[in-house]
Structure formats: C-alpha cells, structure tokens
Amino acid sequence: MAYESLRPWLQVLEQQGMFKWVDKEVDKDWEIGAVLRMIFRAMDEDSRYGIGFRNIKGFKGGRVVGGVVASSRKMIAAALGCEPNLENIHERVTSGINAPIEPVLVDSGPCQEVIFRGDDVDLTKLPVPIWTPEKDAGPYLTPLWVTKDPDTGRRNIGIRRCQVKSKNTTGILFGAPDRGGAIHHKKYKERGEHMPAAIVIGGDPIQYLVAPARYGADELAVAGGIRGEAIEMVKCKTVDLEVPAHAEIIIEGEVLMDHTEPEGPFGEFTGYMAGGREGPVFRVNCITHRKDPIVMGVISQFPPSESSMIKRALLEAGLKKHLTEDxxxxxxxxxxxxxxxxxxxxxxxxxxxxxxxxxxxxxxxxxxxxxxxxxxxxxxxxxxxxxxxxxxxxxxxxxxxxxxxxxxxxxxxxxxxxxxxxxxxxxxxxxxxxxxxxxxxTKKWDYPAVSLPPLDKMRDVADNWGDYGLPDLDELKLPREV
Ligand SMILES: Cc1cc2nc3c(=O)[nH]c(=O)nc-3n(C[C@H](O)[C@H](O)[C@H](O)COP(=O)(O)O)c2cc1C
The missing domain is CATH 3.40.1670.10 (UbiD C-terminal domain-like)
Incomplete structure (x- = not known):
C-alpha cells in the first residue's frame, strides 16, 4: 500500500495505535523535544507511537509531529507494507533498490498551495522545535535536502540537520565528505557558484527511510520501487529542482559559497552534542506549503532513535545486497x-x-x-x-x-x-x-560439544512442561548447534 503523503499515513498510524495527538499547550523550545524523547526513553519498542502537537504556544494553528517514521520495527514495516520482521523489511528495501521506479513530473501539487517569496519569507513563523533543550544552538529541522550534481544533473536527496537561524537563513551540516549532497556541495564550491537546494518537510514515510542510501542511487526512484508507484514531483518556483508534490512544506534557496557562519552544537545520533563550528549558510528565496502545514521532525540524538532505526533498517538491507548480490x-x-x-x-x-x-x-x-x-x-x-x-x-x-x-x-x-x-x-x-x-x-577448528542437554530432550521437556506442575516457561532459547 503506497501512502501519498504524511496525512493519510498519520491516519493509518492512529488507527493502528501508533500515533496520538496532544491537545495540551506545549512550548516548542523545550517541551516538544522532551515529550518526544519519552518514545525512546520510556516505552518498550513494541508499544512506541509517534506524537503530534496541535496546541503550540505562540503558533496558533501550528502542528508538529515526531516519531512517525521509524519509532519501531512495527512502524517501519507498516510504512514498507510488510510483516514486522527484519527479513521482510530487508526484502522490501532490496526490492526497491533492484527495481526502482523513476519519479514523474506533474503540473501542480499541494506542497505549493501557499507561496511566500522574497521579503515575505519568514522561517520563524514555523513551529520548529529545539530537540535537545538548553544544549542545541537553536531550533532545527531534520528535512530531506534535494540538490543536483552540476556536471550530470543527477538528483540527490539526503536527511541533514538544518538550524533555523533567521527569517531567511539556515545552517546545514555536510558530515561525511563521500555522501551525495557533500559531493555536490564540493563541486559547486570549485565552480565558485552558490548551490541551488530545496528542503522537503513531511511526506510519505518511505522517502525518509531510503534517504540515507549510498550515492549513485536516486533515492526517490528507490522509494518509488518500494511503493510500486512513482513519486509525483513538481518544479520548484525559484530554483531548477523538483520536489515531491505531496510534501507538507518546501523551502527553496541556495547554499552560499561566499561566507560561513557558526553552526551547532546539535544533539547528535552518537548520543553526544556535536558541532558548534563554522558551516555553510542556506539563503531562502521562497517557502511553499500546504494549507495548515505540519512540521515533521525525525527524532535523532541519543540512541535508540528514529535515526538509529532508519539507519539500521536501510544499511543492513543495502549491505546484505552488496555482499551477496554485487x-x-x-x-x-x-x-x-x-x-x-x-x-x-x-x-x-x-x-x-x-x-x-x-x-x-x-x-x-x-x-x-x-x-x-x-x-x-x-x-x-x-x-x-x-x-x-x-x-x-x-x-x-x-x-x-x-x-x-x-x-x-x-x-x-x-x-x-x-x-x-x-x-x-x-x-x-x-x-x-x-x-x-x-x-x-568464527571457530578456527572443531569445537567441543555445547554443554547443554541434547535438543530433543529439552524440546520434550518444554513440550510437556505442564506435567511438572511448575509455572509456565517463557520462550525456549537455544544456540543453534545444541
Ligand atoms: C535523522 C537523520 C539526520 C541526519 N543528519 C545529517 C546531517 O546533518 N549531516 C549529514 O551529513 N548527514 C546526516 N545524516 C546522514 C545522512 O542522511 C546520510 O549520510 C546520507 O547518506 C546522506 O545522503 P546522501 O548520501 O544521499 O548525500 C542524517 C541521517 C538521519 C537519519
């Protein structure tokens, strides 16, 4: 089942008990981050759910959701349309890598229902949370960044942290230099040109699951392959890029090459604060969004998190395919x-x-x-x-x-x-x-037998446990070579 956008996906999550709205008034600068952290610090994996906030202090009508992509294996499997076990999750991801479906361009999309350009651009009107209160340098988006290779025109999407700095500027962190987005940035820098970029906030969960894929694959085509249906794209209003038509919010602009500014620190996926150094600046030309847009955040910081869950599901699948097929x-x-x-x-x-x-x-x-x-x-x-x-x-x-x-x-x-x-x-x-x-x-030579009763004896005992008049057993866990 392919979800067109974030909204039908939230409905499905809610129906399945994996999403809940909060109506209490919350402060985006500390409370949203602290409440969402409970998903990973105070819930077992099977009972985790995403949370939405629709009464945000100072942002009448604003909505923020988090933990709605990868809070649990069950949620990832629901997004991919498979059974909630790792084998099936890996198979679904590999099927998209092996049979990608290219995105298609359409004339218009809901992500451009409302348009702000030039002086009307104001990022501070969006309720962007502070994820690690009192430690992050400011509010951060965790969006998909879209860029194109200036030599080949090939598109890249990657999730990257995005510090909201003013009405029309943000930061961006290009971590590993071998990633698609970082390579595009280097090429533009060598040309002495600003890099056109677009930020995508909120969408079909599969786009977020595949975003940390390796350079070389168009992640949106891989997402299309998994969905079994092409992702619809629209042209941006001010830069030569295409973005998913059904996203909640699109922020268009250029990563500047003529100056840097301090970026971070930000609570990172390692479990430590990181950054607080000079970094590139993204200057925003235009914001487009759906009516009543929803700000979607991906929970990272101390593991486990959506970041560790996403990386795990995707990296394991890609590595298995690489070792066995490539x-x-x-x-x-x-x-x-x-x-x-x-x-x-x-x-x-x-x-x-x-x-x-x-x-x-x-x-x-x-x-x-x-x-x-x-x-x-x-x-x-x-x-x-x-x-x-x-x-x-x-x-x-x-x-x-x-x-x-x-x-x-x-x-x-x-x-x-x-x-x-x-x-x-x-x-x-x-x-x-x-x-x-x-x-x-690995064992380097034949090892002695394992010091457990033989398998048939233990199975026999477990099957007939009731005969012993003892309380029920939990799962029988055995090493495979008993
Ligand atoms: C929630 C989340 C946040 C991330 N933030 C960043 C970031 O700020 N900078 C970065 O270089 N990579 C970040 N990553 C890792 C990149 O998404 C990953 O390296 C990916 O391969 C980059 O895409 P690309 O290879 O297509 O450029 C993040 C990943 C996740 C799941």
Missing part, C-alpha cells in the same frame, strides 16, 4: 548494525565460513560499500549464532575470540566525523582520523 560472496547469513552505535559504529555479520580469507573478504567488502568512515567495529561470527541476541554476541566474544590472533586493527582510516573518540582536542575537522577493528569470531 560481490557474489557465498555463505553470508545475517548482518546486524547495532543501534547503540547509531547503526554506524558496530556491525556484526554471521556467515558460513567456506575458505581461507573468506572472513577478511567479507570485512573489506563491507568497508568498500560504506566508505571508510562507517563501522569502526566489524565482528564476524559463524552462522550458528543469532547475532540479534545480545547474550549470544557476548558468549561468542567470550569463547570464540583469541585477541592476539583474531583481531586486526587498521589505523588511520576515516572516522564518523561526529565520533568524539576521534576528535582529540586541537584537531580540525580535516585532521580527524579513526581506526577500524575487524574481529574474526
């Missing part, structure tokens, strides 16, 4: 990007090791896929281990790894630019480097 590596069983690492610091892979060098080949194939900044920890174990089970991961590290032989460190690699452990005092952004560690946690 590199044609045999034996890859499962991949798991841990949410505590924001989905980009720690990666586990389980595989059936088939030949010498197979583990290294998998580790280096992984680094090649993401660029050298993602995943400073890569742990590879045998396919008998459920790498989604934290206890089994600890068990494997305890008994299948010999540190002096099984661990490879690769120094002076790129680092996730927001990783505080790479940011030694006194270093500049350009000097940052990191380390990769590859841990071969």
């Amino acid at each position: 590199l044609n590596l045999p034996g890859i069983h499962d991949v798991h990007a841990l949410e505590a690492g924001g989905g980009t610091a720690t990666l586990w892979i389980s595989m059936k090791k088939m030949y010498s060098g197979h583990v290294d080949q998998t580790a280096f194939g992984t680094m090649g896929h993401f660029g050298m900044s993602y995943f400073k920890w890569i742990v590879i174990c045998d396919d008998d281990i459920d790498i989604n089970d934290p206890f089994m991961r600890d068990w494997v590290m305890a008994w299948r790894v010999r540190p002096d032989k099984d661990i490879k460190t690769i120094p002076n690699t790129a680092s996730v630019e927001l990783d505080p452990s790479s940011f030694e005092p006194g270093l500049t952004q350009a000097d940052i480097s990191g380390t990769k560690m590859v841990i071969d946690a």
Whole structure:
C-alpha cells in the first residue's frame, strides 16, 4: 500500500495505535523535544507511537509531529507494507533498490498551495522545535535536502540537520565528505557558484527511510520501487529542482559559497552534542506549503532513535545486497548494525565460513560499500549464532575470540566525523582520523560439544512442561548447534 503523503499515513498510524495527538499547550523550545524523547526513553519498542502537537504556544494553528517514521520495527514495516520482521523489511528495501521506479513530473501539487517569496519569507513563523533543550544552538529541522550534481544533473536527496537561524537563513551540516549532497556541495564550491537546494518537510514515510542510501542511487526512484508507484514531483518556483508534490512544506534557496557562519552544537545520533563550528549558510528565496502545514521532525540524538532505526533498517538491507548480490560472496547469513552505535559504529555479520580469507573478504567488502568512515567495529561470527541476541554476541566474544590472533586493527582510516573518540582536542575537522577493528569470531577448528542437554530432550521437556506442575516457561532459547 503506497501512502501519498504524511496525512493519510498519520491516519493509518492512529488507527493502528501508533500515533496520538496532544491537545495540551506545549512550548516548542523545550517541551516538544522532551515529550518526544519519552518514545525512546520510556516505552518498550513494541508499544512506541509517534506524537503530534496541535496546541503550540505562540503558533496558533501550528502542528508538529515526531516519531512517525521509524519509532519501531512495527512502524517501519507498516510504512514498507510488510510483516514486522527484519527479513521482510530487508526484502522490501532490496526490492526497491533492484527495481526502482523513476519519479514523474506533474503540473501542480499541494506542497505549493501557499507561496511566500522574497521579503515575505519568514522561517520563524514555523513551529520548529529545539530537540535537545538548553544544549542545541537553536531550533532545527531534520528535512530531506534535494540538490543536483552540476556536471550530470543527477538528483540527490539526503536527511541533514538544518538550524533555523533567521527569517531567511539556515545552517546545514555536510558530515561525511563521500555522501551525495557533500559531493555536490564540493563541486559547486570549485565552480565558485552558490548551490541551488530545496528542503522537503513531511511526506510519505518511505522517502525518509531510503534517504540515507549510498550515492549513485536516486533515492526517490528507490522509494518509488518500494511503493510500486512513482513519486509525483513538481518544479520548484525559484530554483531548477523538483520536489515531491505531496510534501507538507518546501523551502527553496541556495547554499552560499561566499561566507560561513557558526553552526551547532546539535544533539547528535552518537548520543553526544556535536558541532558548534563554522558551516555553510542556506539563503531562502521562497517557502511553499500546504494549507495548515505540519512540521515533521525525525527524532535523532541519543540512541535508540528514529535515526538509529532508519539507519539500521536501510544499511543492513543495502549491505546484505552488496555482499551477496554485487560481490557474489557465498555463505553470508545475517548482518546486524547495532543501534547503540547509531547503526554506524558496530556491525556484526554471521556467515558460513567456506575458505581461507573468506572472513577478511567479507570485512573489506563491507568497508568498500560504506566508505571508510562507517563501522569502526566489524565482528564476524559463524552462522550458528543469532547475532540479534545480545547474550549470544557476548558468549561468542567470550569463547570464540583469541585477541592476539583474531583481531586486526587498521589505523588511520576515516572516522564518523561526529565520533568524539576521534576528535582529540586541537584537531580540525580535516585532521580527524579513526581506526577500524575487524574481529574474526568464527571457530578456527572443531569445537567441543555445547554443554547443554541434547535438543530433543529439552524440546520434550518444554513440550510437556505442564506435567511438572511448575509455572509456565517463557520462550525456549537455544544456540543453534545444541
Ligand atoms: C535523522 C537523520 C539526520 C541526519 N543528519 C545529517 C546531517 O546533518 N549531516 C549529514 O551529513 N548527514 C546526516 N545524516 C546522514 C545522512 O542522511 C546520510 O549520510 C546520507 O547518506 C546522506 O545522503 P546522501 O548520501 O544521499 O548525500 C542524517 C541521517 C538521519 C537519519
């Protein structure tokens, strides 16, 4: 089922108990951020829901929603139209990567129902929250940024933080230099031209799920492939770009090349505040929006968050496809990007090791896929281990790894630019480097039998548990090789 825009999606979420409106008056400068944080700090994953605010102090009629894209696996699966398990989620994402549907241009769209240009532009009229109150430099949008490659005309979309600085300026953070948007920015800078850009706020949830995809794919075509229907686009009013016609709000302008301003700090997906340095400025020419627009935020900051959930769902799917279909590596069983690492610091892979060098080949194939900044920890174990089970991961590290032989460190690699452990005092952004560690946690020879009763005996006992007159059991959890 394809959702045309944010509004029908919110209705479906509400019907399924995954979205609730709040009518109490709230302060956008601290309260919205603090309330939304409860989704991830005080709810189990299965009971999480997105929250909307429609009584915002000082913004009569304004609405803000958050946690409506990726608060839980159940929500992501509902957006993708599949069962709420990782295998199905990965399959749906891969189906869009393998069979993209190009967006189509239409003459008009609801995102341009109301238009403000020139002196009428005023970003401060939008209720933009402060996500980490008293610590962020100001209100931030977490929108999709649309740009085009000046050489090829190819479009890129990426989620990037966007600090609202004045009526007509915002900041933007180009983190990793190998990302599509950052490459466009560099090319425009080399030409000495301002970069046309458009910000998209609120839309079909799939657009947000695929936005952190790798350079080379038109993420909107991948989103179309997953939806089974092309995304409708309209031409911007003041820049040569197209944007999703059914978005809530579009902000058009140029990223300036002739001056920078302080940007940040902002609460980041690593769990730490980051930034507070010079950054590019986006000058706004035009704001278009639906009637009564909704400001949609994606919850990032301390993990778990929508950011870690989105990155996890998409990066795992893309990596599985890369290893198995593009590199044609045999034996890859499962991949798991841990949410505590924001989905980009720690990666586990389980595989059936088939030949010498197979583990290294998998580790280096992984680094090649993401660029050298993602995943400073890569742990590879045998396919008998459920790498989604934290206890089994600890068990494997305890008994299948010999540190002096099984661990490879690769120094002076790129680092996730927001990783505080790479940011030694006194270093500049350009000097940052990191380390990769590859841990071969596979068995190197035949191991003794596992010290548990045989599988058939335990199953027999579990099946007949009632006979023992004891309270009910929970799920029977067993390592696969019992
Ligand atoms: C909620 C959220 C916020 C993000 N903010 C930024 C950001 O401010 N700067 C950045 O470089 N990447 C940010 N990212 C990661 C980018 O979306 C990711 O690197 C993506 O690959 C960029 O798109 P591109 O490769 O098409 O340019 C964010 C991701 C998420 C999920």
